[in-house]
Amino acid sequence: MTTGPRHRTRQQHDEIAHYLRTAIREGSFQPGDELPSEAELTRKFTSSRGPVRQAMSALRGEGLISSGRGRRTVVLDNVLTQSFDDVISFSQWCHASDIVPGQVTQRVAREPAEKSLAASLRIEEGDPIVSVFRLRLMDEAPAMVERLNYPFEFGRHVLAFDTDSGSIYQELIDQGVDINRASRTIDAVGANDDDARLLEVPVGTPLLRVRRRAFTTAGDVIESSDDRYLPWKASFTMNSTRGNPSSMSLISGD
Amino acid sequence: MTTGPRHRTRQQHDEIAHYLRTAIREGSFQPGDELPSEAELTRKFTSSRGPVRQAMSALRGEGLISSGRGRRTVVLDNVLTQSFDDVISFSQWCHASDIVPGQVTQRVAREPAEKSLAASLRIEEGDPIVSVFRLRLMDEAPAMVERLNYPFEFGRHVLAFDTDSGSIYQELIDQGVDINRASRTIDAVGANDDDARLLEVPVGTPLLRVRRRAFTTAGDVIESSDDRYLPWKASFTMNSTRGNPSSMSLISGD
């Protein structure tokens, strides 16, 4: 009964990390508390220091713990980082925030790539792409305009998909597209004619723009997109700890 | 006496990571290229696999490379992430980007906290705070307006500081203030009269707003601030990898 790894024989470092995460989330170790020392953990899991340190490194990356030379490792937080999926998908983020997502598709097209878009997708100018232009809703109200561009290799899955029905991201996952990494650039831009009409605001209204590129594990570009949010509907927050990476979440503005 | 001039002895994994980062930034390894195998790197740096893997792990966390069982490690991107310090401080970020930072102080005051500010700083309404209002420059050109608010306990270090001379963040560090964690909220806002005058743009111009709260290790609020950037001067980028947290950086828009 004790050994329960029925899922493909869980790795030791995974098992240790899972134990610590669970204990932290459930309050066995609370923020401010000291974690067991590495030596204790090696004994508890009959392991060497390698896997223990690998698990610690993972938790450190998640902002859960803080460690340092000579000091005991301390719990910082008990809130788990938003998952990658929640951050990449408007639909999933809405569901996580108890908001009903919606979409009104304006245009879906297969067309040749313009020069700048081709560069962004790392394909040749004129190669076929699939582009999608949608208005996204939060609880029925306009919240964001979304412009998505895919190389045909990935976009072909989108052409056969009812873009009014939900999450393209989920559809790509389901079709076996290996979405591994994403890079976002955030800035501000004034609403152009299309943005203004769809979002029902004056031209020039400040919008929060998120440009995103998504990659496969092999490094191929899956998507290059441009999302423009009404800033009172959504904003980004980030938490960073000294010496650790940041974690990000999208926050509802209502 | 020991041997000649010694900077702090650099750790092996640091040296390896630095070599790879530099080579990637300078284009010796371009996005899509394969990195040298771990075995090659151990030979090149006369090291064992541990440090090599530690360096790889760091670059993976920065979104620069992607690796996996049986596959060669591949370069994903060549944009370098900034550290926590660089991201919290305008001055340090400028230096890291080879931009000359500047500042024109508009106002430094000790005054009682208004209600909303008091709540944000977790002090009582009417308690003394120190507030700073500055225009920040990049290579002599207006780039950002900065409104900083400190509880008096921390702000007193700022009153004695020449706010036209550089980084308040660095000054606080030097004074021994324990800045450990920060939370940022990013959205868009139109320039108000003050913003417009200082940044030399029309009222209503879309600005990228970053509201920041900084905390000590003990959880006390050090700072509550509101920075508004010209969006063509600066933007935020974030890298997230499936199963890993995100890392963030501020990117020059020139």
Added chain:
DNA sequence: CAGTGGTCTAGACCACATG
């Protein structure tokens, strides 16, 4: 198949924090 990166062991030394 050979080569790669992912995992693991069992040692070791060091810098640092605390008592």
Added chain:
DNA sequence: ATGTGGTCTAGACCACTGG
């Protein structure tokens, strides 16, 4: 002085990818 976490070595086996 002891114990901690950070770094490093020199091996090993495995899962997987690619030719």
